[in-house]
Amino acid sequence: MIGDGAHIEFIAWAYIGVAVLTVALVAYVVWDSLRVDARLKALDKAGIRRRSDESKR
Amino acid sequence: MSVDTVKQPNWFSRLAHPGQFLAWSRYLIWPLAIATFVSFAIGLWFAFLNSPEDYQMGDMVRVMYVHVPNAWLSQLVYGVMAVSALGTLVWRHPLADVANKAAAPLGAVFTALALYTGALWGRPTWGTFWEWDGRMTSTLVLLLIYLGIIALWRAFDDQLKAGRIIAIVTLVGALNIPVIKFSVDWWNTLHQPASVFTASGPKMPGSILTPLLVMMLAFTLLFALLQVVRMRTEILRRRAATLSRQAALSAPSTGFAGPPPRGGGIGAAK
Numbered sequence: 001m002i003g004d005g006a007h008i009e010f011i012a013w014a015y016i017g018v019a020v021l022t023v024a025l026v027a028y029v030v031w032d033s034l035r036v037d038a039r040l041k042a043l044d045k046a047g048i049r050r051r052s053d054e055s056k057r
Numbered sequence: 058m059s060v061d062t063v064k065q066p067n068w069f070s071r072l073a074h075p076g077q078f079l080a081w082s083r084y085l086i087w088p089l090a091i092a093t094f095v096s097f098a099i100g101l102w103f104a105f106l107n108s109p110e111d112y113q114m115g116d117m118v119r120v121m122y123v124h125v126p127n128a129w130l131s132q133l134v135y136g137v138m139a140v141s142a143l144g145t146l147v148w149r150h151p152l153a154d155v156a157n158k159a160a161a162p163l164g165a166v167f168t169a170l171a172l173y174t175g176a177l178w179g180r181p182t183w184g185t186f187w188e189w190d191g192r193m194t195s196t197l198v199l200l201l202i203y204l205g206i207i208a209l210w211r212a213f214d215d216q217l218k219a220g221r222i223i224a225i226v227t228l229v230g231a232l233n234i235p236v237i238k239f240s241v242d243w244w245n246t247l248h249q250p251a252s253v254f255t256a257s258g259p260k261m262p263g264s265i266l267t268p269l270l271v272m273m274l275a276f277t278l279l280f281a282l283l284q285v286v287r288m289r290t291e292i293l294r295r296r297a298a299t300l301s302r303q304a305a306l307s308a309p310s311t312g313f314a315g316p317p318p319r320g321g322g323i324g325a326a327k
Contacts, residue, residue, distance in 0.1 A: 006181070011116060015123060018174060021173075040293055040300075046304075
């Protein structure tokens with residue numbers, strides 16, 4: 001169990017920094033993925049799609 | 058040529074075809090996400106609630122549970138990129154440069170976190186946030202290499218050409234990995250020598266080793282998850298870029314205006 005002794009601020013800042021940057025990284029990866037999906041959907045809506053996709057329709 | 062003489066692609070080649078990769082990798086995402094979440098939950102429970110203080114460092118040992126996994130990943134991710142570079146140059150594998158491009162930002166973040174947590178760990182234990190010794194300096198060089206590779210990917214419009222150039226840069230940069238690994242043996246340093254991956258096994262008690270290994274597993278699963286998602290995104294981005302380019306060239310009256318975005322290569326319409 002973690003105590004409330006010396007250097008607690010260093011431990012806290014280490015975990016806060018890791019949490020913030022990790023969450024930001026995950027958010028960026030998800031946002032980038034959604035952005036590309038939206039672009040492909042916009043192309044599809046405009047009738048621009050791969051020939052192999054057209055043959056499946 | 059008769060049908061009998063046509064060489065059939067092996068199972069690995071079929072699985073690694075960009076279209077096939079998109080098809081099967083979608084089933085990995087949720088299991089990886091759940092495994093990552095569970096591993097972090099268990100790892101953090103160990104780290105804060107069920108692991109002892111170190112007899113020398115006290116509670117500061119808990120910083121190790123986030124520092125070592127990020128340091129481990131900073132090198133593992135570069136190893137993945139180096140193998141991808143070989144895949145680009147030697148086997149001309151269609152997913153190799155996608156893997157390289159997907160991994161670079163992830164490696165940069167893990168390396169930055171290793172440096173950040175290392176500095177916070179160093180201040181109370183060594184009396185300084187930073188020292189220009191072999192381990193820390195070579196890890197900073199690794200971060201700069203990651204940033205250089207990310208910048209190179211953004212500098213080229215032709216992603217296939219970029220892939221070959223960056224593969225060479227990646228392999229040259231791989232020379233830094235053994236320097237990081239053995240720096241604590243080669244030079245006098247404040248940094249402690251290897252204590253997990255040693256020939257004689259880990260040099261720490263199970264009560265501290267267990268949370269460390271669980272956190273390493275959690276971060277490694279997180280990398281695997283993000284790498285799969287980023288590779289899928291990159292394949293689709295190149296597919297969108299190729300479609301945009303083809304549409305701009307063949308049917309300007311479709312109403313799809315504007316310059317085509319960057320990308321191209323694999324995932325293109327066939």
